[in-house]
Amino acid sequence: MHDNNLVKDALDLLARKWKIDQKLYDFQTGKYEGAVSDTSVNVGGITFHIPTLSKDGLYILWKCLWPDCHNCCERQGRLPLTKDDIGRIAKKVGYSSKAEFVRNETTISSWQEQEAFGNVITTLSMLSLKRKKDEKPAEDGMPLRCRFLDDEGYCGIHPDKPGVCWLYPFASWIEVDGMGHPAVHATFQFTGDCPGFYLDGSIDSMMPVLREYSTKIYNYNMAVSRTTRESYGFVNFVDLRKS
Numbered sequence: 001m002h003d004n005n006l007v008k009d010a011l012d013l014l015a016r017k018w019k020i021d022q023k024l025y026d027f028q029t030g031k032y033e034g035a036v037s038d039t040s041v042n043v044g045g046i047t048f049h050i051p052t053l054s055k056d057g058l059y060i061l062w063k064c065l066w067p068d069c070h071n072c073c074e075r076q077g078r079l080p081l082t083k084d085d086i087g088r089i090a091k092k093v094g095y096s097s098k099a100e101f102v103r104n105e106t107t108i109s110s111w112q113e114q115e116a117f118g119n120v121i122t123t124l125s126m127l128s129l130k131r132k133k134d135e136k137p138a139e140d141g142m143p144l145r146c147r148f149l150d151d152e153g154y155c156g157i158h159p160d161k162p163g164v165c166w167l168y169p170f171a172s173w174i175e176v177d178g179m180g181h182p183a184v185h186a187t188f189q190f191t192g193d194c195p196g197f198y199l200d201g202s203i204d205s206m207m208p209v210l211r212e213y214s215t216k217i218y219n220y221n222m223a224v225s226r227t228t229r230e231s232y233g234f235v236n237f238v239d240l241r242k243s
């Protein structure tokens, strides 16, 4: 869950360049007055939670507007690295030693995430790629222009960029179902930085995107599991429905 004032500031900045639907603006800033429900859709084994403006009969959907937009790279809050990211990016930016890469190019991030419906709080601590050469730990979570973004809107370390860059604006987590099996869930994170959200009376237009992202989200969660299992990072879930 994001601070509504910060989201409002980010959306107001975004609105200088992009037209933001008033209902989407109100929803993201916590001002939407109608009921919001959760529509669950299972695609490729991932349970996607789609926020739904019930009174208006509208789903909140998303598509990426790159290359016309690269706002998530302009206002990147942090770049947590999985173990796989560390090996890949160290090589990409010219290090033969992972330890040296970690020492020079990363900082430690620690943050809490609450998914869109407020049920699961996840606390994570991971190594993060510095978004600017002299990034300080106190800047963790503050929007910064990523040093790898070039003037044309391309990422200088694509396709080796961190897993989180492939995922935005989705947030995902693992829950254990009634049978004791882990299941991956995903929803949107609303930071106010993405102009790609839109409203539609049907989810159909977003199905190709959900199919594409189900693979990315599954792979990312497996990479995070390997990262925490091998003590490159720590993750803790609190399910408020069970406490």
Ligand code: SF4
Residues within 6 Å of the ligand: 063, 064, 065, 066, 069, 070, 071, 072, 073, 168, 169, 193, 194, 195, 196
């Ligand atoms: S901010 Fe949203 S629309 Fe823009 S590039 Fe990032 S994900 Fe795509």
Ligand code: SF4
Residues within 6 Å of the ligand: 072, 073, 076, 146, 147, 148, 149, 150, 154, 155, 156, 157, 158, 161, 162, 165
């Ligand atoms: S690493 Fe690349 S994709 Fe990720 S924030 Fe930086 S420029 Fe954007």
